[in-house]
Amino acid sequence: MNHNRLSSRMAEGLNSQITREAHASQIYLSYASWADAQGYKGIANFLFRHAQEERNHMMKFLEYILERGAEVKIEPIPGPGDNPKNVNNCFEKVFEQEVGNTESIYKLVRLSFDEQDWATWNFLQWFVKEQVEEETLALDLLDKIKIAGGPDAKNDALYTLDRDLEKMPDEAKLAQDATTDNP
Ligand code: OFO
Secondary structure (H helix, E strand, O other), X not given: OOOOOOOHHHHHHHHHHHHHHHHHHHXXXXXHHHHHHOOOXXXXXXXXXXXXXXXXXXXXXXXXXXXXXXXXXXXXXXXXXXXXXXXXXXXXXXXXHXXXXXXXXXXXXXXXHHXXXXXXXXXXXXXXXXXXXXXXXXXHHHHHHHHHOHHHOOXXXXXXXXXXXXXXXXXXXXXXXXXXXXX
16 A cells, blocks of 8 residues: 655645745854854844744755655755845844745645645644744834834844844734733
């Protein structure tokens, strides 16, 4: 009996997502290294932590493919692209990256729906929620840099932002967790 529970299209899509998550991790690693070299240790710390989170996402896809009896294919990871031009640009690029990844997850959700592959649909729901969280986190960063002056942020504002980011939690609070006591 064939033990592979994924269609070839689905296995291909999930394998591409392994590379995509690894790519996201490389992007965070490169931005973190850039930030550190500019003296922004707090921003670098935040981005290094996030690089690790993306590797964890990669691992979840890899384990899921194995669990469903399909073949894992490890592909080359594309380069991270250019360094950010400044902190504002860095956070813009982080947001762009996350939106791109959300779109990629949505394509997989749609495929699982079309194929009525409910196990994969269910597996992917964790990522749908995670992407809301990651986009929220990236938007929070953009809000903070906007308050600090956006592309024209001065050194003292960047100093405070950098210090705050070192302690910023890795998870954003989501709307579904809000209550009237704790909006
Ligand atoms: Fe893997 O969530 Fe960000 O990209």
